[in-house]
Amino acid sequence: MEPYKLTATEVIAQIRDGSLTVEDYAKSLLSRIEQRDPVVKAWAYLDPDLVLKRARELDQIPPDQRGPLHGVAVGVKDVIYTKDMPTQHNSPIYTADAPALDAGCVAVLRQAGALILGKTTTTQFAATVAGPPTTNPHDPARTPGGSSSGSGAAVGDFQVPLALGTQTGGSTIRPGSFNGVYAFKPTWGAVSREGLKIYSLVLDTLGLYARSVGDLEVLADVFALTDDEAVERREGVEGMRFALLKNARDVFPEPGTGTKGAMEKAVRLLRENGASVEEVGMEWPEFGKIPAWHRCIMSTDGRTAFLPEYRTNKEKLDGFLVGHVENAGGYTHKARLEALDGIGALRPRVDEVLGRFDALITPSVLDEAPLGIESTGSAAFNGAWTALHVPVVNVPGFCGENGLPVGVSLVAPRYRDRHLLAVSGEVGKIFEGQGGWTRKNI
Amino acid sequence: MEPYKLTATEVIAQIRDGSLTVEDYAKSLLSRIEQRDPVVKAWAYLDPDLVLKRARELDQIPPDQRGPLHGVAVGVKDVIYTKDMPTQHNSPIYTADAPALDAGCVAVLRQAGALILGKTTTTQFAATVAGPPTTNPHDPARTPGGSSSGSGAAVGDFQVPLALGTQTGGSTIRPGSFNGVYAFKPTWGAVSREGLKIYSLVLDTLGLYARSVGDLEVLADVFALTDDEAVERREGVEGMRFALLKNARDVFPEPGTGTKGAMEKAVRLLRENGASVEEVGMEWPEFGKIPAWHRCIMSTDGRTAFLPEYRTNKEKLDGFLVGHVENAGGYTHKARLEALDGIGALRPRVDEVLGRFDALITPSVLDEAPLGIESTGSAAFNGAWTALHVPVVNVPGFCGENGLPVGVSLVAPRYRDRHLLAVSGEVGKIFEGQGGWTRKNI
Numbered sequence: 099m100e101p102y103k104l105t106a107t108e109v110i111a112q113i114r115d116g117s118l119t120v121e122d123y124a125k126s127l128l129s130r131i132e133q134r135d136p137v138v139k140a141w142a143y144l145d146p147d148l149v150l151k152r153a154r155e156l157d158q159i160p161p162d163q164r165g166p167l168h169g170v171a172v173g174v175k176d177v178i179y180t181k182d183m184p185t186q187h188n189s190p191i192y193t194a195d196a197p198a199l200d201a202g203c204v205a206v207l208r209q210a211g212a213l214i215l216g217k218t219t220t221t222q223f224a225a226t227v228a229g230p231p232t233t234n235p236h237d238p239a240r241t242p243g244g245s246s247s248g249s250g251a252a253v254g255d256f257q258v259p260l261a262l263g264t265q266t267g268g269s270t271i272r273p274g275s276f277n278g279v280y281a282f283k284p285t286w287g288a289v290s291r292e293g294l295k296i297y298s299l300v301l302d303t304l305g306l307y308a309r310s311v312g313d314l315e316v317l318a319d320v321f322a323l324t325d326d327e328a329v330e331r332r333e334g335v336e337g338m339r340f341a342l343l344k345n346a347r348d349v350f351p352e353p354g355t356g357t358k359g360a361m362e363k364a365v366r367l368l369r370e371n372g373a374s375v376e377e378v379g380m381e382w383p384e385f386g387k388i389p390a391w392h393r394c395i396m397s398t399d400g401r402t403a404f405l406p407e408y409r410t411n412k413e414k415l416d417g418f419l420v421g422h423v424e425n426a427g428g429y430t431h432k433a434r435l436e437a438l439d440g441i442g443a444l445r446p447r448v449d450e451v452l453g454r455f456d457a458l459i460t461p462s463v464l465d466e467a468p469l470g471i472e473s474t475g476s477a478a479f480n481g482a483w484t485a486l487h488v489p490v491v492n493v494p495g496f497c498g499e500n501g502l503p504v505g506v507s508l509v510a511p512r513y514r515d516r517h518l519l520a521v522s523g524e525v526g527k528i529f530e531g532q533g534g535w536t537r538k539n540i
Numbered sequence: 541m542e543p544y545k546l547t548a549t550e551v552i553a554q555i556r557d558g559s560l561t562v563e564d565y566a567k568s569l570l571s572r573i574e575q576r577d578p579v580v581k582a583w584a585y586l587d588p589d590l591v592l593k594r595a596r597e598l599d600q601i602p603p604d605q606r607g608p609l610h611g612v613a614v615g616v617k618d619v620i621y622t623k624d625m626p627t628q629h630n631s632p633i634y635t636a637d638a639p640a641l642d643a644g645c646v647a648v649l650r651q652a653g654a655l656i657l658g659k660t661t662t663t664q665f666a667a668t669v670a671g672p673p674t675t676n677p678h679d680p681a682r683t684p685g686g687s688s689s690g691s692g693a694a695v696g697d698f699q700v701p702l703a704l705g706t707q708t709g710g711s712t713i714r715p716g717s718f719n720g721v722y723a724f725k726p727t728w729g730a731v732s733r734e735g736l737k738i739y740s741l742v743l744d745t746l747g748l749y750a751r752s753v754g755d756l757e758v759l760a761d762v763f764a765l766t767d768d769e770a771v772e773r774r775e776g777v778e779g780m781r782f783a784l785l786k787n788a789r790d791v792f793p794e795p796g797t798g799t800k801g802a803m804e805k806a807v808r809l810l811r812e813n814g815a816s817v818e819e820v821g822m823e824w825p826e827f828g829k830i831p832a833w834h835r836c837i838m839s840t841d842g843r844t845a846f847l848p849e850y851r852t853n854k855e856k857l858d859g860f861l862v863g864h865v866e867n868a869g870g871y872t873h874k875a876r877l878e879a880l881d882g883i884g885a886l887r888p889r890v891d892e893v894l895g896r897f898d899a900l901i902t903p904s905v906l907d908e909a910p911l912g913i914e915s916t917g918s919a920a921f922n923g924a925w926t927a928l929h930v931p932v933v934n935v936p937g938f939c940g941e942n943g944l945p946v947g948v949s950l951v952a953p954r955y956r957d958r959h960l961l962a963v964s965g966e967v968g969k970i971f972e973g974q975g976g977w978t979r980k981n982i
């Protein structure tokens with residue numbers, strides 16, 4: 099098999115047993131990218147010479163000094179600082195800007211031996227829905243989603259096995275679904291956000307992409323994610339308990355055909371495989387306010403976050419973000435505090451309900467990726483979970499009307515990240531095996 | 541008067557009317573620093589040639605294109621990124637490190653015309669109490685406090701009129717009191733924290749130093765701080781209502797002689813000047829948990845924040861921070877969530893009580909600055925307010941047993957920053973006039 103097709107776990111094994119060098123692996127990825135990038139356009143910055151230089155340096159490290167990610171390539175969303183590459187935020191204010199700074203997550207990855215491959219495209223500051231030129235690897239007429247457009251597309255297209263994204267609304271989970279890959283938004287605060295451009299301190303979370311849950315677990319190890327309780331390892335989903343949100347319409351819109359079909363099939367497959375799936379309500383009067391509260395927090399945090407760019411380069415700032423700074427939404431501080439405190443009060447209540455189940459199943463997206471790349475699509479199914487700070491995994495495996503991938507989200511209480519990954523691994527085997535959508539080694 | 545003695549407001553006026561150039565002003569500050577820095581050691585980085593170059597550039601800007609802070613010098617705590625100077629965090633890991641990045645607050649200041657003078661000393665990552673070499677300008681045998689040691693000392697010593705600090709426990713307010721200056725911790729989230737090294741996302745707040753409340757108001761304008769309601773301007777404190785926390789011993793230790801005297805005198809002076817001062821209780825069972833919750837949040841946020849440095853340079857990381865990463869406190873995620881959610885639930889309740897008054901008066905510090913510079917002192921009176929996200933101003937004017945300055949804190953509900961500054965201005969006139977400690981133009 100061509101090395102570019104390997105998962106991170108497989109790359110680690112082949113480099114460890116000496117059957118693959120980091121340099122040969124890098125060359126395989128670069129040739130894949132060379133072949134595909136003219137169509138997919140997932141990269142905001144990629145310097146093949148730098149990649150090969152770093153790959154050769156990694157090959158020189160003696161085996162007993164190698165880290166757990168030795169040689170594995172990682173794409174980094176271009177709102178995350180990298181000290182040897184530019185960080186441009188898809189903003190004309192920061193064209194070719196290159197502060198010599200590694201984000202905390204990038205420093206941890208490098209120390210673990212990762213090969214930072216390049217910077218992946220994003221919407222402006224990961225804060226708008228205006229797409230970069232990136233296309234969906236499964237259909238170039240469609241969006242890969244956003245704001246982590248390039249990371250989702252590059253992993254879905256076998257250009258890199260792992261990538262970093264961020265999520266403030268649905269910026270990690272949506273591209274996960276549209277590109278047919280696993281996407282993981284850990285518990286808010288569980289991974290350093292040092293060196294990620296700020297949109298909202300309360301909402302922004304690092305996101306992780308891979309083509310297998312095992313790969314996400316390797317990343318979770320590297321980022322020292324732990325649960326309070328040891329994770330029970332089980333084969334299959336027999337006896338697992340899943341929840342469906344009874345009052346989903348209080349916070350989410352009606353899903354489209356692709357997602358409706360995926361949800362129905364997901365429930366059927368879980369039941370056929372011995373799991374229970376039951377409806378659970380979060381029917382508190384405040385629950386329905388979450389979408390409005392999420393918008394208020396995003397907008398009022400954005401008011402503060404983009405003041406520097408507004409003051410120095412207003413004419414180069416996206417109109418949506420100018421609106422945040424100018425408070426186009428007319429939010430008072432009182433409204434902001436009601437949103438912050440209201441969401442805060444719901445978090446432990448939601449945790450308590452989620453804690454009764456192995457995971458809650460909920461849509462990742464409205465439907466398969468829509469036509470056009472101008473808009474990266476709707477985050478309507480994601481913002482509530484982002485605001486609640488709970489971990490979410492997009493599990494792929496289903497198919498929309500036009501043959502594009504559709505995933506569903508699994509959700510667990512805060513700091514049950516490892517449990518959620520373990521459950522997602524078993525669920526993923528079933529969904530990927532019997533859901534109807536198969537990842538092509540394009 | 542020597543220009544170095546001027547407040548920011550006075551500098552703005554003199555530059556505006558043409559009686560002072562930025563270059564001459566900068567030369568005066570540099571000569572003050574040259575004379576005093578061998579003793580005070582407030583600067584982690586200062587390049588006089590760069591300062592003079594920037595000053596001359598500012599002098600070239602036509603008057604109609606000048607910003608509101610045109611030519612005013614600002615010191616920047618060395619955990620805040622500046623694109624033309626190193627940012628070293630008082631850490632051997634980052635010696636001479638200089639990512640070409642301006643923090644959001646620095647970008648806003650530059651755009652407003654500020655002259656970024658240099659980087660001020662800090663404890664390691666603003667996260668320990670181990671003092672930098674900086675001494676108290678009023679007694680070189682004593683600490684200037686920390687972690688914003690250099691910013692507090694430089695403003696207190698007339699080396700710069702304005703400076704930026706940060707606060708996670710008491711890192712802004714404590715140096716304010718020890719150095720006899722105004723220190724302002726705005727509402728959490730009101731000013732961009734882009735480009736400030738992270739200790740705790742939930743606690744870290746930018747802090748501001750000045751020798752007059754008018755100067756802090758200029759900064760508040762530049763940072764676009766607003767209240768929901770228009771601020772009522774009054775002369776004097778007649779008719780104002782102040783609160784004292786009845787159950788202070790639930791969260792704070794017994795203050796020392798200097799602070800006890802300052803608090804008593806503060807109450808007497810306010811009453812003599814026509815204000816009311818009444819006791820108010822926050823006697824909820826959870827209130828007493830705030831100090832433990834604050835420690836838990838700081839430690840568990842630090843566990844995530846310093847993982848990158850721990851992984852890459854453990855041997856160069858302060859033992860206290862190694863303890864955070866290794867979870868020396870033995871905190872579970874459950875304990876962390878209880879702390880986060882518990883403090884979150886208290887915030888609106890505390891706001892409600894504070895909202896009945898013009899401000900609450902509470903100690904800033906245990907006492908005047910202690911002897912020795914090894915430790916920057918205790919933050920016992922500050923952490924609760926930091927965790928509650930409320931704005932706090934240290935108002936100087938009182939005197940300890942050894943003649944050193946002692947301030948008291950005024951506290952208001954979240955997002956009443958401008959109201960609090962207006963009140964602090966009137967209170968400050970009284971405390972500075974009759975409190976017993978006078979700032980010498982050393």
